[in-house]
Amino acid sequence: MTLRLDTVFAALADPTRRAILTMLLEDDMAVTDVAAPFEMSLAAISKHLGILAEAGLISREKRGRVIWCKLEPDALRGASVWMQGFGQFEPVDLDAFERFLEGELAEVQEEGPEER
Amino acid sequence: MTLRLDTVFAALADPTRRAILTMLLEDDMAVTDVAAPFEMSLAAISKHLGILAEAGLISREKRGRVIWCKLEPDALRGASVWMQGFGQFEPVDLDAFERFLEGELAEVQEEGPEER
DNA sequence: GGCATATTCAACCATCCGGTTGACGATCCG
DNA sequence: CGGATCGTCAACCGGATGGTTGAATATGCC
Numbered sequence: 167m168t169l170r171l172d173t174v175f176a177a178l179a180d181p182t183r184r185a186i187l188t189m190l191l192e193d194d195m196a197v198t199d200v201a202a203p204f205e206m207s208l209a210a211i212s213k214h215l216g217i218l219a220e221a222g223l224i225s226r227e228k229r230g231r232v233i234w235c236k237l238e239p240d241a242l243r244g245a246s247v248w249m250q251g252f253g254q255f256e257p258v259d260l261d262a263f264e265r266f267l268e269g270e271l272a273e274v275q276e277e278g279p280e281e282r
Numbered sequence: 283m284t285l286r287l288d289t290v291f292a293a294l295a296d297p298t299r300r301a302i303l304t305m306l307l308e309d310d311m312a313v314t315d316v317a318a319p320f321e322m323s324l325a326a327i328s329k330h331l332g333i334l335a336e337a338g339l340i341s342r343e344k345r346g347r348v349i350w351c352k353l354e355p356d357a358l359r360g361a362s363v364w365m366q367g368f369g370q371f372e373p374v375d376l377d378a379f380e381r382f383l384e385g386e387l388a389e390v391q392e393e394g395p396e397e398r
Numbered sequence: 399g400g401c402a403t404a405t406t407c408a409a410c411c412a413t414c415c416g417g418t419t420g421a422c423g424a425t426c427c428g
Numbered sequence: 429c430g431g432a433t434c435g436t437c438a439a440c441c442g443g444a445t446g447g448t449t450g451a452a453t454a455t456g457c458c
Contacts, residue, residue: 179291231425231434239369249362253355347455
C-alpha cells in the first residue's frame with residue numbers, strides 16, 4: 167500500500183513518463199508509436215513503460231508482434247486521495263487542465279521531451 | 283512548471299518524507315521533534331526536510347535556535363490538478379482518509395518509519 | 399566566558415536511475 | 429525460407445539519491 171504510493175509517485179516524477187501518460191490519455195498506443203516523438207532510444211522508452219506498468223499506471227497487451235499500451239487511471243486514485251487529504255482544493259478546473267494538456271502534448275510532439 | 287511537478291512528485295515518492303508531511307498536518311514542528319520518531323540520523327531528516335522545502339511542500343522559519351517546519355499544502359495543488367485530469371475520481375472520502383492517516387501516524391510513532 | 403542544544407555542512411559510501419549500445423527472440427510477410 | 433519489423437534484454441556508464449559520521453555554526457543558558 168505504501169509501496170504502491172512509492173512506485174506511483176516515483177513513476178510520476180519523470181517528465182518523459184508523465185508525457186507518455188498524457189499521450190495515452192488520447193488513445194491506446196503501440197510501444198513504437200509511444201517512442202516516436204521522443205529523442206531517446208526505443209529501449210529507454212521500453213524501460214519507462216516498464217516502470218509505468220510496475221506502478222500499475224498502464225497495462226500492456228501483446229497482439230501479434232505489437233504491444234499495446236493502455237492507460238490505467240485507477241492506479242492514480244490512491245495517490246490522488248492521499249494528496250487531497252492535505253488541502254481542500256477547489257474543484258478541479260477541467261478546462262484549464264485541458265489547455266495545460268494541449269500545451270504539454272504540443273511540446274512533446276514538436277520538440278521532443280522537454281529538457282530539465 | 284514541469285520542474286515543479288518533477289520535484290513535488292519526487293519528494294512524495296519517499297515514505298519518510300510522506301510521513302513527515304503527515305506529521306506536519308497535525309501541527310508545526312521543530313526539526314529535532316520531526317526527527318524523533320525515525321530511526322535514522324538527524325542529518326538524514328534534515329536532508330529530507332531540505333528536499334520537501336525545495337519542492338515547496340514545507341517552509342522553515344528560524345526562531346531562536348529552533349527551526350520550525352510548516353506544511354505548505356498549496357504546493358500540492360498543481361500535482362493534484364494534474365492527477366485529477368486522468369480520471370473522474372469520486373469525491374474524496376475524508377473520513378476514510380482520516381482513518382488512513384491515523385494508521386500511518388501510528389506506524390511511524392510506534393515502530394519508526396516503515397521498511398521498504 | 400563556557401557549556402549544552404539545535405541544525406547544517408562536508409565527505410564518503412552503496413545503491414538506484416536514466417540513458418546508451420548491441421544482441422536477441424518473436425512475429426509478419428513476400 | 430529469409431528478411432524486415434517490434435520489442436526486450438544485458439551490460440555498461442555517469443550522475444542522482446538516501447544514508448552514515450564527524451566537524452562546524454549558531455543560539456540559549458548559567
